[in-house]
Amino acid sequence: MHLTVIPSDKSIYLETSDKTWPQRRCHTIDDSNFWSSIDPNIHAIQYHTDGAKHKELKNPKEIVTISNESEVQIFIDKFNSAETVYQSQIVWDNDNVADETIEEKITRLGPRP
Helix, strand or coil: CCEEEEEEHHHEECCCCCCCCCEEEECCCCCHHHHHCCCCCCEEEEEECCCCCCCCCCCCCCCEEEEEEHHHHHHHHHHHHHHHHHHHHHHHHHHCCCCCCCHHHHHCCCCCC
């Protein structure tokens, strides 16, 4: 697993070799309270489980590499929550009935997640 967090973009990137997940996905977490606790001098937080070398990000700010998964679990949890919503939206978007209006779809399925 490769996890990269870019606080200035409010983005969390996760890449995994698990076949049930996409190879790489990014979610933007629009939660100012969540991001306000991170040191503004940190450009990126990286975590990886395979010992791979990562390309250095070209930024004068600090890049923090973390080796303990428990220290990045909050980012993994935020990513997983965003991924669950994203997957629910895909299911909703693809659940169509011929000649159904959007109003009828909302009545049948409820609002889009």
